[in-house]
Amino acid sequence: MPRVTAGRRPAPASTGASAAVEERGGPRVAGQVRLGRRTEHLVKRLEPGEIAVIAHRDLDRVSGEDLVACGVTAVVNTEPYSSGSYPNMGPLLLAQAGVHLVECLGTDLFEVLSDGDAVELRGGEIRRAGRTVAHGTALDPEDVLARNEALRAEIEHALEAFARNTVERMVEERELLSGKLELPRFDTDLRDRPVLIVVRGVDHRRDLRALRPYIRDLKPVLVAVDGGADAVRDEGFEPDMIVGDMDSASDAALRGGAELVVHAYPDGTAPGRAHLTRLGLPHKVVPAPGTSQDLAMLIAAEKGARLIVSVGSQFNLMEFLDKSRRGMSSTFLTRLRIGEILVDAKGVSRLYRPRAGLLPVALIVAAGLLTFLLVVLTTPGLNEVAELLWLKLQVLLGL
DSSP, X not given: OOOOOOOOOXXXXXXXXXXXXXXXXXXEEEEEEEEESSHHHHTTTOOTTOEEEEOOSSOOHXXXXXXXXXXXXXXEESSOSOOSSSOOSHXXXXXXXXXXXXXXXXXXXXXXXXXXXXXXXETTEEEETTEXXXXXXXXXXXXXXXXXXXXXXXXXHHHHHHHHHHHHHHHHTTHHHHOOOOOOOOSSOOTTSEEEEEESOTXXXXXXXXXXXXXXXXXXXXXXXXXXXXXXXHTTOOOSEEEEOSSSSOXXXXXXXXXXXXXXXXXXXXXXXXXXXXXXXXXXXXXXXXXXXXXXXXXXXXXXXXXXXXXXXXXXXXXXXXXOHHHHHHHHHHHHHHGGGEEEHHHHHHHXXXXXXXXXXXXXXXXXXXXXXXXXXXXXXXXXXXXXXXXXXXXXXXX
16 A cells, blocks of 8 residues: 655754644644534644644544644644544544544543643543543554554445445435436536536546646636635635535625525525625525535536536545545545546646647737847848838839
8 A cells, every 4th residue: 555645844953832742652742723524624723832722533545734834843633533434544644644642531521621721631641731631542543543543444344334324325326316306596607618616525626727728728617615615715716605514704705796605404594694694795595415515516517518627525435534434435426426427636737738828929929020020130132122021012012
């Protein structure tokens, strides 16, 4: 199995916000804690050198990448990093990036600690103001890797569960396959246009950067799924439509002028509606089974999109398992429903050849004309021919 690497950061200096040293009994890490039960929300508040306290069972790859990008020194999880049901990649990415991992089960650290508390981790021991407030288990990087490889060797159990759940979803959410989904009239015109759907997922930042020429040349409709709206804005673009329960997109993104579509449960319950109402933003509510990215893809397909390019979405079996087996079964069915008009961003970036802009073409033409004039002016024979042609032109034009 190829070793997954996320880049190893040097340990921060002891004069900074946190310090990490090796000592007998395990690493010692000190710094301020930042608490968040939802990792996708916490990463928006984390600063380099801080210690993240999360409650994330089976930490997935995307969340692991986000935590590494924030520059955390340590992560304390009040849920199992891996329940053993499938080889989730989040803990492995953190361990290989040099982040100290502590699993603290059975203690509600969200009641014990507060945002900004200065704490010290001594292996799995958590200390504040010189007193031990909780005991956890420090995860050794080599053990994390060995456990991940062992789960990969026994992946058939995870595949069986995924297949069973997919069949159940085919019965429960048959609207995804039959197309019996009632959609309102949208202001955004998607018919016969390419659509780019951006999900905060695997490699979404890198894929967006690679697709900049595609976006510039073809000007696709930009549909963001929740937090994907901020990813689109970070690359200098503005989403045309935002789909989701609106709990991950920033208020600035929601106020950016995009058409807002709240994903409601099939029974009509829409948690995201209250937030948009408080902001005073107009929106539409669409009840639908599945995930918000499923709804975004179905909207594009049902409204006549010529091509759907997916950024950050799951496109292989390991990514489906790593995200969440139950949630991803509906996404798998959505892909069956949409068919050949759905392509992955990586495929588009490899096959698409950017068009030459007007400025490069104009510069080439100008350079060619200048070269031709210089050759004519510096060559006696061509100079005389040019003078003769100019005289004939003047006669023809009556000059």
